[in-house]
Amino acid sequence: MTIAAALGLLPLAAGAQEMPAAKANCAAMDQNLPADLAGWTVQTPLAAAASPAGLAKATITPGKAIAGDLPQTSTVKFVTQPERPGGSVSHGGMFELKIDKAGTYLIALGSGAWIDVLKDGKPLTSTAHSPGPACSTLRKMVDFPLEPGRYVLQVSANADAKLPILLARRP
């Protein structure tokens, strides 16, 4: 038995998404964000798809934040069952991610909602999780290594109908 096996070390999967840390008192929010998060402060409204058929009209491109509009979970037909589906009264939905350049991409959220990134209908394994920077409205960031192509971002178990989201390539 290896030490890793003995300790039951787990791969860093989507199932290990950390809950965001509580924010300290701040004089101002979202000032001096790192360069890769600079797009966070300009958020364009975008309605999430409630079914796979609506994905083409819900595309997120790197570097440009959206103010996501999420339907109630009870009306959403996900591509695949989210690991944390959320109750009927929560909010969720889907977006298409368009990647032109290979790299590690972060998906930043304004809440602690659950996310799955799918390729060909199957969830990818994330490589890092972190809360947003101090004194920012980013609550949670999850990294995924992505090749050029199209992916599905599933958002689930969000309390509100509105959710800021940023897809950004790590430097």
Next chain:
Amino acid sequence: MKALAASLALAAAAVFLAAFAPPQWRWDLPPGVAPPPVPADNPMSAAKVELGRRLFYDGDLSVDGTVGCFNCHGQHRGFTESNAVHPGVKGAPGRRNAMMLGNVAYLSALTWADPRQRSLEAQVLTPLTGEHPVEMGMKGQEAELTRRLSADACYRRQFAEAFPGEPAAIDVPHVAKAIAAFERTLVSFGSAYDRGALDEAAKRGQGVFATLGCAACHKGRLFTDADAADPLSAFHRIEPANARDPGLSEITGKTDDAGRFRTPSLRNVALSSPYLHDGSAKTLAEAIRRHDGAAGIGDAEMADLTAFLGALTDQTFVTDPKLGLPKTRCGKPL
């Protein structure tokens, strides 16, 4: 003629009762393991367990639909999770590390520091409607919970099957009964230790475990003393009490109980970091060294001891689809 009529009536009554009686529950336990105690007013049935499983994984048990029992008690970590403490709904601050649920049905002391919690049915209310801390935030929302669940045709059918003959069963007490029934099926006795398949390091670690006296509290097949008839005997102090969390004394009011917390089971412990009541120990080694008599343990002994504790991991238990997020609802794929 009267006798014949009475016999027919009795036979009809028997058929009627049989039609409403849930099928007898069959425990799937390894040889030598007795079934856990089951309260007389909440008998096990397959329908009730399946309902409880669905409820366990349903975010609608929280006020904003975002938190289900499984958020803090995730299967792949032995029915606990990776946060030191888990915030409740709407960012409510968490208080203590989520406890593992494996073999919880065998325990008489259920929580870190409240010996009054002795029934799984009653304990469900702590996360559901509790306010210290707020977890699922459903206090005062009991009617809303009934509304949500009743709106779902599959839930209506499942409650009817789980609680036959009880027409108004979609309420908090029956939710608690169903979840408790599911929790009683979280039985974990399938580790390498149970199979007698310890490797050399784990065998040496078992010796270290005995030498250090770990089994004084992490005792028996459950690796905890929380199954004792007197639940107060399961609360111990491994470090000086601190003001952040008074532990058992918060309930008993006794100064000497300050800093006492219930002995957690060590089954699946390798999956359940971080450790201790506040999640302040990130690794098994750190948690072990914070116990009396273990601070100076050497690296080689620690490696052996953690190998032994790793041999208490029951991979079948943490991957069994029957205990995981339901993939179907009333027979329909989700």
